Amino acid sequence: MIEIKHTLCPSCSVGCGINVILDNEEIVGTFPYKRHPVNEGKNCLNGRSSVENVEDELAFDSKVLDDAIGKLKSCNNEKITVVFSGNNSNEDLEAIKSLCESKGFNILSYANNLKNFDSVASYDDVENASNLFVIGNILYENPLIGRRIVHAKENGAKIYVNDDLENSPTSNIADEFTSLSVKEFLENNDFTDDSVILFNKVGSFEDLDLLESANSKLLPVYSKSNSKGALKLVDAISKEEALELLGNTEVLFIFNDDIVNEFDFDFKSIPQIISVSPSKNDTTEIADFVIATKSWLESDGSFTNAEDLTQEFSSVCESEKMGIVEIIEKISGELE
Amino acid sequence: MSYILARSSDNAILEAGECGGAVTSIFKYLLDEGIVEGVLALRPKDDIYDGVPTFITNSEDLISTAGSYHCAPTMVGDIIQKYLSDKKIAVAVKPCDIRSIEELIKRHKINPDNIYTVGLNCGGTVSPITGRKMIELFYDIDPNDVVSEEIDKGQFIVELADGSEKGVKIHDLEQQGYGRRNNCQRCDVKIPRKANIACGNWGAEDGWTFIEINDEKGQSLIDGAKSSGILETKNASEKSIEARSKVEGIMIKMSNKVQNAKFDEAEDMDVWKRCIGCYACRDICPICWCYENCELNKPYFKEEINITPNPIAFQGVRLSHISFSCCDCGQCDDVCPMDIPVSLIFDKLQKKYYNRTGYVAGVSDDIKPPLYSPDKVEL
Numbered sequence: 001m002i003e004i005k006h007t008l009c010p011s012c013s014v015g016c017g018i019n020v021i022l023d024n025e026e027i028v029g030t031f032p033y034k035r036h037p038v039n040e041g042k043n044c045l046n047g048r049s050s051v052e053n054v055e056d057e058l059a060f061d062s063k064v065l066d067d068a069i070g071k072l073k074s075c076n077n078e079k080i081t082v083v084f085s086g087n088n089s090n091e092d093l094e095a096i097k098s099l100c101e102s103k104g105f106n107i108l109s110y111a112n113n114l115k116n117f118d119s120v121a122s123y124d125d126v127e128n129a130s131n132l133f134v135i136g137n138i139l140y141e142n143p144l145i146g147r148r149i150v151h152a153k154e155n156g157a158k159i160y161v162n163d164d165l166e167n168s169p170t171s172n173i174a175d176e177f178t179s180l181s182v183k184e185f186l187e188n189n190d191f192t193d194d195s196v197i198l199f200n201k202v203g204s205f206e207d208l209d210l211l212e213s214a215n216s217k218l219l220p221v222y223s224k225s226n227s228k229g230a231l232k233l234v235d236a237i238s239k240e241e242a243l244e245l246l247g248n249t250e251v252l253f254i255f256n257d258d259i260v261n262e263f264d265f266d267f268k269s270i271p272q273i274i275s276v277s278p279s280k281n282d283t284t285e286i287a288d289f290v291i292a293t294k295s296w297l298e299s300d301g302s303f304t305n306a307e308d309l310t311q312e313f314s315s316v317c318e319s320e321k322m323g324i325v326e327i328i329e330k331i332s333g334e335l336e
Numbered sequence: 337m338s339y340i341l342a343r344s345s346d347n348a349i350l351e352a353g354e355c356g357g358a359v360t361s362i363f364k365y366l367l368d369e370g371i372v373e374g375v376l377a378l379r380p381k382d383d384i385y386d387g388v389p390t391f392i393t394n395s396e397d398l399i400s401t402a403g404s405y406h407c408a409p410t411m412v413g414d415i416i417q418k419y420l421s422d423k424k425i426a427v428a429v430k431p432c433d434i435r436s437i438e439e440l441i442k443r444h445k446i447n448p449d450n451i452y453t454v455g456l457n458c459g460g461t462v463s464p465i466t467g468r469k470m471i472e473l474f475y476d477i478d479p480n481d482v483v484s485e486e487i488d489k490g491q492f493i494v495e496l497a498d499g500s501e502k503g504v505k506i507h508d509l510e511q512q513g514y515g516r517r518n519n520c521q522r523c524d525v526k527i528p529r530k531a532n533i534a535c536g537n538w539g540a541e542d543g544w545t546f547i548e549i550n551d552e553k554g555q556s557l558i559d560g561a562k563s564s565g566i567l568e569t570k571n572a573s574e575k576s577i578e579a580r581s582k583v584e585g586i587m588i589k590m591s592n593k594v595q596n597a598k599f600d601e602a603e604d605m606d607v608w609k610r611c612i613g614c615y616a617c618r619d620i621c622p623i624c625w626c627y628e629n630c631e632l633n634k635p636y637f638k639e640e641i642n643i644t645p646n647p648i649a650f651q652g653v654r655l656s657h658i659s660f661s662c663c664d665c666g667q668c669d670d671v672c673p674m675d676i677p678v679s680l681i682f683d684k685l686q687k688k689y690y691n692r693t694g695y696v697a698g699v700s701d702d703i704k705p706p707l708y709s710p711d712k713v714e715l
Contacts, residue, residue: 001374001391002391003390006382021419023419028418029418032670034408034409034410034465035383035385035386035464039673040463040465041463041670041671042616042671042673043616043671043673044612044616044673045614045615045616048616048619139610139674140612143614144673146612147673147674147675150674150675151675169609169611169612173610
């Protein structure tokens with residue numbers, strides 16, 4: 001019997017809704033969620049493909065979890081680093097943070113050199129801005145915020161785009177296009193109260209201070225669905241700091257992240273890698289211990305999106321596997 | 337073709353259903369008699385703006401699908417061909433739904449013997465978020481307080497829990513950029529005559545559904561439902577038939593006016609340059625059924641990443657492939673992340689094809705898809 005259920009898209013921080021189609025409880029596709037206020041039934045290719053990743057699902061093996069706990073017990077806590085990824089729900093992140101704080105593990109909280117800003121522009125602010133300053137190819141990489149830029153242009157806003165790509169969907173709608181450093185871009189433009197700077201990448205961590213000092217509302221657009229939620233719990237570190245931390249790590253403990261794909265680092269130099277993941281990825285390929293967990297489709301929880309809106313989601317299908325909170329409860333109990 | 341008025345003999349359905357609950361009663365008859373395995377109909381999930389196609393297999397659950405949901409612009413053609421093609425089903429269809437089903441039948445993707453189609457006359461649908469915004473703006477009502485809505489006599493009417501109603505002229509809403517979806521404003525097929533029966537309130541007396549019986553299968557539906565005791569019918573008066581025809585005529589005239597005003601905008605390149613090549617329009621198109629083997633997916637056709645996708649090549653292939661069969665459902669517009677009015681050019685070309693051949697996608701009787709039809713060999 002077919003059934004259509006609501007959930008949230010996990011593919012970036014925009015916070016789109018997506019419907020999942022189940023046929024006899026097996027996920028077979030997606031369906032537009034037109035009632036969702038963020039995206040009104042529109043999803044990008046990544047969003048629509050997000051359910052396909054579940055096909056590479058991992059099987060849970062309690063012995064692997066026991067062995068991984070044994071490894072954690074045998075290592076100096078100061079040499080254990082936990083990857084605090086925006087792929088996890090707020091509820092899972094709370095549990096991960098609590099584990100790290102109680103045991104004194106290091107936390108690697110990294111979001112593509114972006115950090116949390118206490119106050120951010122809303123998507124409505126973007127649509128109603130008089131001037132929009134766009135850093136990065138946001139129409140292509142985050143299309144459902146890109147759509148708000150299109151609306152702003154239709155509403156009469158002037159669009160300034162700063163990016164490496166001169167020929168892209170984002171540069172196509174620019175009134176002015178530049179390929180400057182963030183610093184130069186900010187120095188070359190004037191900002192007003194009703195302008196918004198949107199960015200999904202910066203050159204360095206220092207650029208964030210410059211952005212913060214500009215007289216404009218800001219909207220950082222993160223690459224992971226709950227990066228905003230993660231960064232509200234734990235401050236981000238820069239790429240350089242992250243690399244240094246990885247270099248001093250003896251056990252890298254990764255919750256639901258493909259960090260190997262993200263950093264140009266020799267992960268094989270780390271003595272032990274434990275990856276908790278719902279599906280196969282490059283990180284699970286090289287990990288010493290792979291602990292299967294529920295995917296977001298099999299979990300209840302919440303994500304906080306780029307505009308700081310926290311949205312709840314419910315599981316769309318059942319799973320026998322342990323969720324991250326359960327795994328952490330077991331680890332905490334064993335490490336007592 | 338014949339006309340009747342019908343209503344439910346079941347008090348619960350009579351109360352919950354629109355215009356006498358005839359549609360829900362016919363579905364109940366089909367399920368209870370084991371004629372179909374399930375019924376595909378809309379059911380509100382979170383609220384009345386959130387109609388979701390739902391496959392009902394127990395007739396007791398049908399009551400939850402009763403009513404009309406104009407703020408749920410769904411499409412069932414592709415759901416049936418992908419997930420229900422091996423089942424005997426009944427389905428509620430708007431004109432664009434049945435048009436897509438007809439085109440899929442011509443492509444051997446849906447077996448007509450497996451499906452009972454109960455048509456719903458349609459003056460158009462409203463996007464849920466647009467609907468909520470316009471209720472706030474033009475009705476001065478919290479959209480969460482609305483318990484039902486309908487389109488009648490040129491107005492979009494909302495009803496509150498206390499029974500009070502408020503209506504605003506659709507023309508006025510659309511002048512302000514609200515109201516029905518753009519494709520619905522252009523659509524000139526208002527009565528789904530390819531469905532076994534076409535139901536609605538146009539021309540109906542209060543508490544009754546006006547039904548046009550379109551074929552033998554439709555007649556057997558009505559006869560069977562009557563025999564089972566769940567449906568009561570009476571003849572439609574000449575006055576009713578005339579009133580319904582008048583409504584249809586007015587709506588088609590309005591649509592033709594919008595077509596003439598809008599078709600010139602179809603080739604606006606500034607809009608097409610927004611395309612990010614996400615293929616959402618292709619993947620949602622109910623007619624474009626072969627997408628998993630689509631040539632557009634082959635490596636030779638791929639554009640270099642981050643280089644602006646070329647809408648001329650991408651949409652050019654799609655236009656040459658299926659524009660003749662476009663049923664103007666507007667799903668491509670709905671899912672485009674860049675708000676490109678994709679359906680406008682497809683609909684425009686379908687109308688050009690109609691002007692040349694007389695073929696209306698999903699309405700004309702050809703046994704094969706356009707370009708393959710023996711009726712068009714002279715082309």
